[in-house]
Amino acid sequence: MRFHRRWAAALAAAAVLSVGASTATAAPAVPGPGLLVVEYGDAATAQDLTEQRFLQLNEVLESSAAHTNALIGLPHDVPLIALSCGEANAFWDPESQGIGFCYELAAYYRGVFEQLNTAGTEAQQARATEDDLIGISNSVVFHELGHALIDLYDLPATGREEDAADQLATLMLAGDSLHQEYAVSAIRAWEALAIATEQGALEDQPAGEHSLSSQRYYNAICWLYGSDPGAYQGVVQTETNPDGPLPAERAAQCPEEYEKISKAWNTLLAPYLKG
Numbered sequence: 001m002r003f004h005r006r007w008a009a010a011l012a013a014a015a016v017l018s019v020g021a022s023t024a025t026a027a028p029a030v031p032g033p034g035l036l037v038v039e040y041g042d043a044a045t046a047q048d049l050t051e052q053r054f055l056q057l058n059e060v061l062e063s064s065a066a067h068t069n070a071l072i073g074l075p076h077d078v079p080l081i082a083l084s085c086g087e088a089n090a091f092w093d094p095e096s097q098g099i100g101f102c103y104e105l106a107a108y109y110r111g112v113f114e115q116l117n118t119a120g121t122e123a124q125q126a127r128a129t130e131d132d133l134i135g136i137s138n139s140v141v142f143h144e145l146g147h148a149l150i151d152l153y154d155l156p157a158t159g160r161e162e163d164a165a166d167q168l169a170t171l172m173l174a175g176d177s178l179h180q181e182y183a184v185s186a187i188r189a190w191e192a193l194a195i196a197t198e199q200g201a202l203e204d205q206p207a208g209e210h211s212l213s214s215q216r217y218y219n220a221i222c223w224l225y226g227s228d229p230g231a232y233q234g235v236v237q238t239e240t241n242p243d244g245p246l247p248a249e250r251a252a253q254c255p256e257e258y259e260k261i262s263k264a265w266n267t268l269l270a271p272y273l274k275g
């Protein structure tokens, strides 16, 4: 998401950063010793406190940090800070070199998923919403990680950086069944938001959010399908599966799109990937 300058103060206040002079020179082409490190800023409101407790109890950010740290070496420790922002957002802050995840964003997506999860008992609905919230939160963190990596390692991202960040998020989510479920949650949210946007029903969009357009939604489905066509056959629209969201013509290109994305990011990140 777009970075807004006024969060820099909040982020800097919430984190003790150890950014030395070495960041001014080119980073060596080896996996850095740095880790994504989770921190919690104070919750400014009762609702923020609810989301802080949810994130902590479910170790949501800790899980995304662990997944990142298992795969990629950062040039120095990078804080992943949950904080009150005053609006729903997440961002990479190039000045303080940290990722911010706003409690308000979790609250926003909780509202989206509560409207989607209306089947079953109350307890089942609540559980489904929390599972989805865990999923999209991981997706958001990995998107911001994309921005972070491009900045930290001065990667020559081709095309729109927002697309590159979405692509990294897809790659981080495509590797195993747990993260694949997270990706499905993210797609469900984007679908709901894309529909609401098209209908003009969405007034309270997350601040600085990328276009929650149907294009982003279709890209995400396409890339996920492309990562494992056998596992995601159900998303393809066919005569026998008319409700599949992904048109068959687009689906045919998706394995190749995914291959290109995977190759591009793996080439860019090759020096920094852990064994």
Ligand SMILES: [Zn+2]
Residues within 6 Å of the ligand: 001, 002, 143, 147, 162, 165, 210
């Ligand atoms: Zn972004």
